[in-house]
Amino acid sequence: MKPLVRAKIVGFTSWLITYSPTSFAITEQNAEHLCFGMGFFLGSLATLLLGLYLTRHYRMKYQKILQQLKLAKSNVKIAEQTMVTLAKEQQDSQDLLEERVQERTLELNIALQELESANQELERKNVLDELTGLHNRRFYDQKIVAEYRRSRRNLTALSLVLIDVDLFKTVNDTHGHLAGDQCLIWLANHIKQSLKRSTDRAFRYGGEEFCLILPNTDAEGALLFAEQLRLQVHEQPFQFRDIKIPLTISCGISTYQQQVDIGPEQIFSGADNALYQAKHNGRNQTKQHIFTE
Numbered sequence: 001m002k003p004l005v006r007a008k009i010v011g012f013t014s015w016l017i018t019y020s021p022t023s024f025a026i027t028e029q030n031a032e033h034l035c036f037g038m039g040f041f042l043g044s045l046a047t048l049l050l051g052l053y054l055t056r057h058y059r060m061k062y063q064k065i066l067q068q069l070k071l072a073k074s075n076v077k078i079a080e081q082t083m084v085t086l087a088k089e090q091q092d093s094q095d096l097l098e099e100r101v102q103e104r105t106l107e108l109n110i111a112l113q114e115l116e117s118a119n120q121e122l123e124r125k126n127v128l129d130e131l132t133g134l135h136n137r138r139f140y141d142q143k144i145v146a147e148y149r150r151s152r153r154n155l156t157a158l159s160l161v162l163i164d165v166d167l168f169k170t171v172n173d174t175h176g177h178l179a180g181d182q183c184l185i186w187l188a189n190h191i192k193q194s195l196k197r198s199t200d201r202a203f204r205y206g207g208e209e210f211c212l213i214l215p216n217t218d219a220e221g222a223l224l225f226a227e228q229l230r231l232q233v234h235e236q237p238f239q240f241r242d243i244k245i246p247l248t249i250s251c252g253i254s255t256y257q258q259q260v261d262i263g264p265e266q267i268f269s270g271a272d273n274a275l276y277q278a279k280h281n282g283r284n285q286t287k288q289h290i291f292t293e
Contacts, residue, residue, distance in 0.1 A: 129204040131181060132188035140203040140211065144264045147215050151256060159222035159255040161212040162271040166248040166283040168208040179240045183247065184208060186238050194229045219255040219288060226251040226286045234284060248284035250275060259291045
């Protein structure tokens with residue numbers, strides 16, 4: 001209740017109590033009426049004051065509760081915004097993490113592919129001759145053992161052909177080492193073209209010497225193959241810088257047909273002896289070594 005209203009009520013009450021007109025005579029009956037009126041008035045006043053107090057009290061309490069509700073609502077809104085922000089940040093972090101994982105996975109796959117390519121290139125260099133592109137001596141040592149075991153297991157023939165370029169030193173001395181290298185490449189291409197089966201393998205054994213592993217090929221078939229190659233080389237001269245250089249080759253053959261005490265070393269030795277006979281007998285010919293029982 002405002003102080004001004006309270007002061008007016010108190011003043012009015014005091015005026016009623018103290019005011020008595022001179023012409024008004026207080027009698028016993030009038031006194032009773034006055035007491036009743038005063039009591040009623042005071043009761044009404046007390047009720048009014050109590051009502052005003054309670055109204056003010058509950059209004060303040062309501063306002064306080066309302067403020068608390070507003071504050072709670074504001075806190076809930078802030079919490080929701082915070083949750084949305086956190087969820088967005090978490091999603092952004094997850095997207096960023098997935099993107100980085102994908103990038104690392106891609107980089108790893110590229111690195112693995114490069115490593116695989118490097119391993120394949122290294123393996124290729126380990127088994128191929130760099131000059132001619134044929135298989136090298138190292139791969140021959142592995143392949144002859146594998147084919148020998150296959151021949152024994154399947155009871156099939158296995159032939160080995162050794163090839164040597166006749167008078168190769170003369171080519172180097174007359175036309176230079178570059179011509180000699182080109183001569184070996186030229187012969188290697190002829191050998192590649194002559195191989196018709198995927199199981200047949202050609203090797204540069206060393207220098208101007210080559211060898212062929214012919215699985216499931218008997219002595220007659222190996223001789224036919226070597227003679228066709230020898231005649232082809234003889235009939236088509238090697239050409240270097242517009243210079244035609246006639247070339248010939250000598251061949252030695254050995255064939256394994258389940259003979260006793262014959263292994264990869266003996267097969268090679270037999271072909272080498274046959275090649276020596278071809279060179280000794282005048283070159284440009286094919287000789288065969290026959291294993292005795």
